[in-house]
Amino acid sequence: MAATATLARVLRARFTPLIVLAALMVLVPVLAPSSFHLRVAALVWIFALAALGLTILMGYAGQVSLGHAGFVGIGAYAVAIGPARLGLDPLLCLVLGAVLAGAIAYGVGRPILKLKGYYLAIATLGFGVIVALVLHSEAEITGGPDGMAVSRLSLFGWRVTGALNWYWVTSGALLIGALLALNIAASPTGRALRALHDSEVAAAGTGIDVGAKKLAAFVVAAVYGAVAGGLLAAMNGLITPEAARFSHSIELVAMVIIGGLGSVFGTVVGAAFLVVLPQMLTALQEYEQAVLGLLIMVFMIFLPQGIVPSIRAYFLERLP
Amino acid sequence: MSEFLQLVFSGLTVGAIYALIALGFTLIYNASDVINFAQGDFVMIGGMATVFLMSAGLALPVAAFIAVVASVGVGLLLHRLAIEPARGASPVTLIMITIGASIFIKGVAQIVFDKQFHSLPAFSGDTPIPVGGATLLPQSLWVLGTTLGLVVALYLFLEHTLSGKALLATAANRLAARLVGINVTLILAMAFGLSAAIGALAGVVATPITLTRYDIGTLFALKGFAAAMLGGMGNPVGAVVGGLLIGLLETFGAGYVSSTYKDAVAFLMILFVLFFLPRGLFGGRSVERV
Numbered sequence: 006m007a008a009t010a011t012l013a014r015v016l017r018a019r020f021t022p023l024i025v026l027a028a029l030m031v032l033v034p035v036l037a038p039s040s041f042h043l044r045v046a047a048l049v050w051i052f053a054l055a056a057l058g059l060t061i062l063m064g065y066a067g068q069v070s071l072g073h074a075g076f077v078g079i080g081a082y083a084v085a086i087g088p089a090r091l092g093l094d095p096l097l098c099l100v101l102g103a104v105l106a107g108a109i110a111y112g113v114g115r116p117i118l119k120l121k122g123y124y125l126a127i128a129t130l131g132f133g134v135i136v137a138l139v140l141h142s143e144a145e146i147t148g149g150p151d152g153m154a155v156s157r158l159s160l161f162g163w164r165v166t167g168a169l170n171w172y173w174v175t176s177g178a179l180l181i182g183a184l185l186a187l188n189i190a191a192s193p194t195g196r197a198l199r200a201l202h203d204s205e206v207a208a209a210g211t212g213i214d215v216g217a218k219k220l221a222a223f224v225v226a227a228v229y230g231a232v233a234g235g236l237l238a239a240m241n242g243l244i245t246p247e248a249a250r251f252s253h254s255i256e257l258v259a260m261v262i263i264g265g266l267g268s269v270f271g272t273v274v275g276a277a278f279l280v281v282l283p284q285m286l287t288a289l290q291e292y293e294q295a296v297l298g299l300l301i302m303v304f305m306i307f308l309p310q311g312i313v314p315s316i317r318a319y320f321l322e323r324l325p
Numbered sequence: 326m327s328e329f330l331q332l333v334f335s336g337l338t339v340g341a342i343y344a345l346i347a348l349g350f351t352l353i354y355n356a357s358d359v360i361n362f363a364q365g366d367f368v369m370i371g372g373m374a375t376v377f378l379m380s381a382g383l384a385l386p387v388a389a390f391i392a393v394v395a396s397v398g399v400g401l402l403l404h405r406l407a408i409e410p411a412r413g414a415s416p417v418t419l420i421m422i423t424i425g426a427s428i429f430i431k432g433v434a435q436i437v438f439d440k441q442f443h444s445l446p447a448f449s450g451d452t453p454i455p456v457g458g459a460t461l462l463p464q465s466l467w468v469l470g471t472t473l474g475l476v477v478a479l480y481l482f483l484e485h486t487l488s489g490k491a492l493l494a495t496a497a498n499r500l501a502a503r504l505v506g507i508n509v510t511l512i513l514a515m516a517f518g519l520s521a522a523i524g525a526l527a528g529v530v531a532t533p534i535t536l537t538r539y540d541i542g543t544l545f546a547l548k549g550f551a552a553a554m555l556g557g558m559g560n561p562v563g564a565v566v567g568g569l570l571i572g573l574l575e576t577f578g579a580g581y582v583s584s585t586y587k588d589a590v591a592f593l594m595i596l597f598v599l600f601f602l603p604r605g606l607f608g609g610r611s612v613e614r615v
Contacts, residue, residue: 131595
């Protein structure tokens with residue numbers, strides 16, 4: 006009896022997702038030490054970091070974005086262009102990319118966050134398409150459709166190379182991102198975001214500055230996307246406009262929803278689902294895409310709340 | 326002047342295709358509140374199936390008819406196997422299901438068909454018709470005529486048949502529709518079937534101009550969604566006007582601004598319109614209740 010009560014308390018505790026995530030991060034290199042597996046795991050952490058931005062924007066604040074990959078592209082190209090064209094330090098460019106993405110989100114967000122629902126979706130989609138087009142077309146700066154090489158990242162004199170080192174760097178970035186996301190959820194801002202998610206009129210009635218809070222969530226989401234994009238570019242050593250394309254925005258939204266909208270750990274599970282699954286399905290060759298689409302449908306039909314909240318609810322219902 | 330007229334012709338042709346896709350979005354959205362991201366894939370099925378049936382020796386009308394029927398079948402299956410079992414799920418979950426369906430349809434299409442670009446011969450030859458210094462391709466007339474025909478047929482169906490009125494009633498208020506004895510599930514299935522038919526027909530007439538491939542649906546879904554939103558989601562007139570406008574914006578953007586940035590021109594205009602009319606051109610005023 007005491008054991009089940011403890012389990013229920015653990016499931017409800019705020020930092021449980023963070024501890025489980027950290028444990029997973031330590032376990033992966035032990036269970037799957039090949040550089041291929043570590044590289045796939047690092048990709049999962051990077052995409053989870055990008056999707057965490059959407060968890061805050063969509064899951065907490067209830068604002069849809071179909072252009073999130075645009076911010077990933079901005080962050081990625083900041084890390085690519087800064088060192089190559091301006092001779093700046095890559096780490097500085099990662100920070101500058103995040104600042105730039107935040108500033109653009111602030112400028113773009115002010116007018117478009119007045120839109121609601123699907124109208125916001127089409128406006129953010131348009132923003133993403135325009136970013137992807139610019140990256141695609143300004144070949145003199147961005148290298149055009151072939152993309153450009155990215156110089157190595159060094160953290161305070163330590164040059165990050167090799168799959169294992171990148172695995173730890175991306176793990177650290179995701180842990181910090183997840184901690185911040187959990188803290189935002191528990192902060193007054195997080196409560197305000199959830200209030201305006203339920204009803205903007207009611208939230209405004211209780212004294213919440215709805216416009217400012219939505220804008221804050223949009224800017225934070227953009228910074229998450231840009232940092233993830235910068236890490237992606239630096240790890241791969243190459244970046245193409247594909248990073249900002251529309252279908253990539255859709256993938257990021259899919260991660261958030263499949264894992265469980267608004268759940269931090271669910272976002273990581275969703276990212277793992279959409280990064281690892283295609284790798285496993287390559288064995289099926291031409292059936293890969295069909296099976297991927299089928300699995301997405303099956304999961305959404307049978308676990309409509311997303312994987313993590315559905316499992317959590319299953320256990321909580323059966324515990325005291 | 327002749328250049329202007331030429332751009333109008335090609336803009337209206339592309340716009341008519343977008344308008345048909347936007348109409349498909351509108352029908353399903355009205356009946357079920359779902360944005361069906363597999364809408365563009367119906368266009369692909371219409372085009373690809375016609376291409377492959379014709380290369381198997383069938384005449385164009387027969388091939389096109391079978392392609393449309395096949396697409397309707399896919400639409401009904403999508404509703405029966407994927408949307409109906411998830412009844413009561415949130416709109417984002419339902420949209421995710423249609424995105425999964427879109428990936429699935431593309432995956433199956435590259436096995437059933439192939440991964441190459443295909444085209445159809447123009448229905449009435451390639452001799453351009455001179456009009457006021459510009460030229461009009463006969464296939465453009467086919468596209469415009471089909472769009473006009475479908476819009477009129479859809480209007481007559483919705484306003485003058487019992488099934489059409491049941492669909493409108495379901496769109497207005499699903500619970501009330503159920504209370505007066507309308508079989509809402511059947512109406513939803515009908516909306517998916519109709520959307521699939523409209524999409525497939527658009528694919529058949531558009532393929533000689535746009536070409537087709539297993540993954541062409543993504544682009545069409547994006548443009549059709551944009552058109553539906555520009556017009557005001559849920560409004561059939563808005564969908565048609567939005568589609569034509571996006572076609573014209575794109576073509577004029579390509580002609581007078583830059584061909585690489587034609588999509589940017591179209592989307593900047595959408596942002597501009599939504600800034601002043603946040604519910605699209607025909608969306609009406611926004612009202613929120615607590």
